[in-house]
Amino acid sequence: MMGQTGKLWLSMEGNKRIAWLEKLGIPRINDLLSASPDDCVMLVGKQGERERAIQELTGEHQELQEKGRHNTPWILNIQSDQISSLPAAEIERRLRREGLSAKIGAFDLNSKRITVTIWGLEAVEMRSSYLNSSRFNQLKFGADLSDRAILTKDHVIWRPAERMSIRALYVLGLDFGQVDLLFSNQGKLIVIGISSRLTNIGNIGKQHLREVITAFATAWREEITNGVQATLGADPEFVLLSTEGRIVPASRYFSPEGAAGCDSVRIRGERRWPLVELRPRPSSNPADVTADIQRLLRVASQRTAGVPLKWQAGASPVPGLPLGGHVHLSGMILTGERLRALDNAVALPLRVLEPLKAAKRRPRYGSLGDVRRQPHGGFEYRTPPSWLVSPRLALGAFALAKVAAEHSRELAFDRPLDEECYRDAFYEGDRTLLLEAAERMYVAISRTAGYVVYREPIDFVFDAIKRNRSWDESADIRVKWRIPIY
Template identity: 40%
Template sequence: MRTRGEFIMDTFLLHSGEQEVQKLLEVLTIPQGERVPSHFRGHTIIGWGRFRNDEQRTQMLQPVQAVLRCANIDRRNALLHTYGIKTLSSHGNLTKYHKELYPYSYIIPVFQLDALTVFRKKESGLLMLRGRIKGPASYEDIGLNHQAFRVKRAVREAVKAVYALGLDYGVVTVGVPSSGHTLILDVDPEPMLDDKLAELFADAIMKYDQALYEQTRNPQPIMLGADPEFLLLSKQGKVVAASRYVERQGEVGCDGTVNRGDETLHPLAELRPQPSESPAELADHVQQALQTAAQRFSSPDLHWVAGGMPVPGFALGGHIHISRTLLHTPLLRALDNYLALPLLLVESEESLRRRPRYGTLGDYRRQPHGGFEYRTLPSWLAAPAIAQGTFALAKLIAENYAQLTRRPLSDPEVTAMYYRGQKQQLLPIVSVLWQDLERLPTYGLYAAELGRLKNLVFQMRTWDEKEDFRHLWQISMPPAVPQHS
């Protein structure tokens, strides 16, 4: 653990002396100031407030452009809506002078991808929507261990809103009207800090600085894993629940839940191959898991399909597990821009329809064993070359995200293109991103896999979601049972 006496500057807080930040400066122990010292050689600059210039020489958190965007409520809400996040304008049906009873409302400070606590309104009543919502003085601190579903959902939506707006921290006001919807009422990227909020943000910033320090001083090889999904179809094209053949857990399991009368079915088949530090070895493990699946789903009447949404209503994921690295917004945004954006160009039209409900940018889930799964991608099982290239690209990005700083998805119009699936407009953007990748020193380690993926991406050759993908993976298919007359 570092002490304040150590003058190794990994993180610097850049501000412009605003009143809002003064209480934070009183308790913060990392280097801070209105100008970044010329000798700064750290990895991260955290900006606070809007009256400053962003630094380009290192990782810049809380960019001014994102802060200013939040000042325009219409633009802010439009961007949140693109991500599928509910706001007053999308679900509140409120006019300028309208007020609605919110049985539950919360104020949630967020830093990076974590809620710092939850403040709950002390009494129910009319929550006025003119000007800024009053701060935590009229709220009680209930912490993060509250088990109520509405609290957990409010926390989840608050973290998503901060990320979707291109921010790295903020104070989010969430309201739950009588309809039960969880609405984002306000996102403040430059909050006025009282003693409690200053303490929360200072503690979060210092823990983040320590985590960056430890990762930089003790790097470990990135470990990759995956849990791709696929569907089993009958000869008539109907979904056959994977739970009829396998248990939920194991190398080959099932997922998703459908209630049919008294019966609970899990329709999605899911592979859980052994993880590996090597992208090529992970691909081998996927093939081995498919061999096991062939033994479990041995009926000749079954047709295996993958992709994003091979059957309407059944969205499939190709989640990538990444561990031995810090989960934070710079890595997640690098994955969105340098992995999800290129792969969009090989997705089928069926796959594109799953958004924004599924395949949202920045979708992740922490794993209990450490690390996280990146959940934005569709099921790449539909094409082995895409799977192999995806593993290699994920590894390359996770190893080098600090050098991959281009963020086309910070432009709301590019984000909208992504969700609309406008491939031709995105192609030149992806071309520039790929040039960044090719300049990385370790690109050559995965040149074969990445070269094949690059060809598919720039030819925009999509996979066929209706095709049985087994033969592409060299998985033997059982002979059809002859029909007797």
């Protein structure tokens, strides 16, 4: 196995054999310690006798990092034993903390049950069944027959059920598994069950799973072999205020289309367009994207010339109107490891720098792991607030995103937000713990090759944290961006 780094392996409990899993085409590995440093291992079943090998790998990783080296294999579902031992109340608490409705073990005869199979941030199968299956079209059936059905991607429930299931597993530190949801008559989805195992998958689901795993294995090997070059983009938002402090609709001066446009929100069911949204040209250079944002701010200034307005950005400069600083990334695959790197390297330091009132937008907005795949093949990281408060913060956010995306393997060594105490602190605002987490993350980032390239903008962010600074959401952003105020 030596010299074959970048491979995907299947590791199964003891001598157990699961025929359909072995037919997925993943080679089986019997000794985890023989995996190469940048391999990926799909862990199936309880750790059992493999626990010692996993502990050795973890300890070896720490020793290697202290010597300035990396990595160890990415072991999928390494948290499975721990999660399976948690009481239902604790699982519910973790899910609700992040904005997910949960009632583990709930049973409602009048609701539809949906079982979603997830692998690698993607749904591979979705099944539905009514819990009350004793009758169907007035005919009596056994509980194991009747109206069980496979849902397809064009079904109206697919996207929200997929999103909720992916987030549920992600929140619990799992990389694949199955999530049971209840879909009530009121149209609400609730998590009622979590499993780290893959069971009762139909033939179509197995085929889709094989396709997803094959695509991942190919892309993973290519990234390990050739490295990653992240292309950055963004669509940050800001709001216009009148001299009386009222929101001025961005649609008065900007169209929904274009590089400097407007974005909509729904207020009491009505669609309105209060936000200015900038869409800079993508680039692999954080400084280029930042410079193009400044160009678009000048365009926006020309559109509103002569109008007495105040421009504000941040997390929530106006109560009830949270702003986003979504970062677009392409040139790589979306993985749980990469998403966790972004949470720790980007969302965490920005969380420490935001003003106290900004926390009110969570968990509905700004939750960890908020991501959306894009039609062009990349993805949009949606957790950050609008970092348009200053050009240096914008540049720092882009630099951190680039390092996280390109060096997620190295950053897997120390991710504070994988630990429950720091994850709680992210939502609850325990500043002492957040500062500890940020310091740990800075050490991890500084060990990457990317830090050498982007040291200045990254240090700006962490120096501001050390000085106990926070951005001012009441300030006019044009001052720091050097945009004339008419």
